[in-house]
Amino acid sequence: MGLQYTLRRVATAIFTIVLIVLLNFLLFRAMPGSPERILLGRMPGVTPEILQQTRERWGLDRPLFPDQFVAYVASTAQGDLGFSYSARGRPVTDVLLQRLGPTLLLFGLGEVFAIVMGLALGAYSGWKRGGVVDYVGNGVSLVLYSTPYFLLGMGLLLVFATGLGWFPTFGMSTAGATYASLVDRLVDYGAHFVLPLATVALGLIGQYAILMRSSVIETLGEDYVTTARAMGFRDGRVLRHHALPNAMLPTVTLVAINLGYVVAGAITVEVVFNWPGLGTLTVDALSSRDYPVLQGVFLLLSVAVVFANLAADLIYGVLDPRVRT
């Protein structure tokens, strides 16, 4: 029965989220500049009274513990992350949700592409170990792995957008465009999608390829596979039935582990392509000192990654009965 395993994983995830919430609270208080000053900016007519009012409004005049902390936890639990400084009047939650879709779309699809292509490439290289594809593929994988996402994106932009003019260079669609038909709309979105997607996929492919390659090589070394091959089973069958399942476990782990790094990639890729997702939001918030939004991004991304890890753990448990203890 995997109940105990599941419970332990869930407990760990909850513990992590609690830590994240706590850290988030502390980080916000530790930010440079007094919060009321940041709130007021360089506003004319700031009097000691206004400063005091602002402190009261935000509960900054009360002690950190327990008052401020309790208030913070209570509102966070209700999904109330405060208000964006720069997008006046818009709750942080709204701002985040608006940007979540594009990021999920870009990186979800990017991951899928990378996994499919990476696994295929890795399987082939591993199978034909020492072949041309193996060497070239391995080399390219390593170079891609060594390149920061934004450099990759800048390179693609220079060549395919600025240079060849095949694709538009920014945004998700042509602003304010009216479309004659759904097809036109999709084509417009698609054209904007190609380069960012390619950047994400290329940035991730290497790792999956390397992983799959070593998994295949390892599987090939197992006695039962050698036996199977000796007995004349076709290679495709061996690959599908032995190598691929073997690679699944580490792949699931890698996807989960990657999520944290993908976030860093997301930020720079989105910035390079002006993709209206959480990444550009992060940099905007950073540059306009929109701390509530920055905090919100951190909370949202962290919790998302924790859940993804939890899901990976649980899938892992299903895939590999040994870990269900």
Add this chain to the structure above:
Amino acid sequence: MLQPPRIRAVRSIAVLALVGGLLLPAAAPAAAADPLILRVGTDQKLETLNPWHSVTVADYEVFQLQYDLLVSFGQNLEPSPGFADSWESSDDAMTHTFHIREGMKWSDGEPATCEDARWTYQFVLDVVASETGYVGSGYLEPYLTNTGAKTVTCSDANTLVVETEFPTTLLTQAYVPILPKHIWSKYTQEQIGDAEAEGFFVNEPPVVGSGPYVAVEWEPGQFIRMARNDNYWGKPGAPDEVIFQTFAGSDTMVQALKSGAVDYIRGISADLWDALAGEPDIATVEGFSNGYSYLSWNTKGNSEGYNGSTSALSDVAFRDALGYALDLDKLVDATLAGHGVAGDSQVPPYHAKWYVKPADRRTFDLAEADRRLTAAGYTRNAAGNRVDKDGKEINLRLTWPDSEEEMATNAQFIQGWFKELGITVDAYVTEEGKLLSDLVGPGLDGTADWDFYMWGWVGDPDPMSLLSFFTSFQIDNLNDSFYANPRYDELFELQQRATDEAQRHAYIEEMQEIFYRDSPYHVLYYDNVLDAYRTDKFVGWTNQPPEGGTPIFGYGYPGYLALIDAASVTPEPTAAPTEAPTASEGAATPAPSADGGPASGGDNTTILLLAAVVAIVTVVVIGLLLSRRRGAGPVEDE
């Protein structure tokens, strides 16, 4: 401060230029009957549609398109009809009568009357008198309070009477949008002024306004679409719609302009702007800045409660001498690529009517600076370091907000020049929020822990706000240098109440002299605004003001109404490549369209070189792999 410094922040931050540039192949997926759209690119995003909260250039531009001021600004910045058709002041200049246009309607068809104007002005007066004391970002109320406005009444449905406490001519320049009472009076002061209040009034599209265009669609962070207001009282503008598009940086903005994806771009970085010269169908315009970048001194030095590192900071002679160690022309060349004017007065030359060049303007002369420092009692010690009157070596801390990246260049220069004088400058950037806290003096429980720093101000059509930063009333507020001079304060009040222009000029001239002599700031430069626009879709671009202005992003909206559809003027087919009937395919098909073509020689070089680099890397990798193959041979299994 119509456009306060935070805008500059947003502008320069507005960050992250994309690398490539835009090549939206023929951007407008236009069918024949498509609306005629004026597309404007900025690198600042629209942050709010509630005018009281406006901060960025885009915020101001959008609100002044959809709302009228009581009195607007003409092409020469002269008062021109706005919400009011005509106006007059009593002889004592304390009673001001505004005649509101009859039969005017809001964009939703409701009548627009004196009551709307009265409600708006009364709202400001109530806000200022309330406990909160401000509304939204707090930038608009001073326009009314500066005039001394006391009571606002409607003597009939079309006549607004404003009484002021003292004589003033400034009511015709009050930058307060007249809002539709039937919409706004449904909300409390808190719901209008406090973005975090329950039921905050976002003023979501469709917005009800009286101006020529009103917002109909807003994708925050991306674009705002404004449609022609059919109830607008004046001559309708040529564009059916105006779209403001946010860009991540100059690079993409410029590419978008080249490809015709936008018609006007605002605030381009200098080198890219220079490179636009000579592009077909593109005009560039360099606007004088109604503002400046400055070096501010902590003029209280290390006196009680202040934490400047040396008493020398509070010495006029010290600051004056250092003025000779600033090669402002060099800064203009290096930091602005020449697109600006070396600074002196706190009133920028943009205000041709008020600006007075200092008679005895300092020139860059390190020997003179050295001589003056020594004469003022700041001698060098054995190690060659300058020593203050307390016998302490002078080591100054120079900082600037992280939002103003280009200040780092200025800092490198200043560090170098002051070093020649035996003064060590510790230069570092400070996070903007922290800088704001550090600047605060003891009056607001701050420590004033700084020596000198750089930032910028942007002014109004009237120099009032720019003059006010050096009055002692603004200490603990916008007077960040803590400068106080009774004569300056007195002159400020005198010019505020002067109704005779020549008289006011005399006061303002003296204020400029005092400012320059006492140097609470060294104005580094007046940085020009660099814009560009296409001439093949619209013609009739008119600068406001004609000398040193830009066609749009001025005061009021005359520039938009002056535009003419180019197709109606020049029927030649070459006029409008972006509007070719086949363009609908363009945006959609990611084909190597000819439109995108005009990649400059530089771009091609880039590609070639990049290709070369890629090739080299590939060769290296392949070579490596081959060698590995040889070497790794024995390790192979099978």
Add this chain to the structure above:
Amino acid sequence: MSAPAVPAGTGGAVVARPRRQPGLLRQILSRPDGLAGAVILLAFSVLALVPDILTGPLQTAITATGPRLAPPSGAFPLGTDELGRSMLNLTVHATRISMVIGLLATLVTVLIGAVLGIVSGYVGGRFDALVMRIADFFLVIPTFVLAIILTAIIRDVLGTGSRELFGIRLSLITIVVVIGITSWSSTARIIRSQTLSLKERAFVDRARVVGAGGGHIMRRHILPNVTNLIVANAVLTFAGAILTETTLSFVGLGDPFQPSWGQLLDAARTVGAPGLGAWWYFVPAGVGIVLVVFAFTLLGSALDAILNPKLQSRR
């Protein structure tokens, strides 16, 4: 980096050593990937060590002599930036900055990771549980966003200013600290598991029996036996540190007074170099980053092959 030193005498107790290996460095160099990685790194290390000899002192706005954004020429082999500084000079000095930050960040990371890993593994119990919980936490959360936030906070604590540590301005030391804080956890985990297995080995037991204290055992018996692992881990950490520094600078957290490669890329973008066709502004820095990270990756894979017996034994 030779074989682990023989732990000095512990009262005459016989100290077990792992299987004798030829020098790690020699092993690395005998592999083509290791050799290539080492050669590339050596080249960049030379640039980083003596930039002044190669291209003169770092040019500033004041000492710049070239025209604005000039393409490569005889006088300026890599062109100039918008202040007329030689890009060759800047890029070479940026190599030093990037490499030093990478090195310091690696040292901090590995130090935190190794100490916590060894102590946690050896001591066990509550302390171990706590450290590993925290490590898991750092492994899970998106550390880059955390790094952005921490940079602002730590700059506030450390102060900025032109004070320097190891020739690096405080604002950049901040980045070193941030990288250390956010990336120690995987090192700690790896070292801990190795420590756990070492702890059960006979030679540790023997040391304990003769009365060696915990600190002594960790220093003299466990540390030498995890050194290879630490080195292997440091190589990967170095690559990661360079990437993190580059990315942080790219989003505007660098220091223009001490440009690193990432800072140069950020400056190039601010000026609009790509749109101006000023490729010489950013291509050298970009190539530098890719080559160095690539070199570390090669070294890492060589080390992995050497230290991971599974791959080697399969012949």
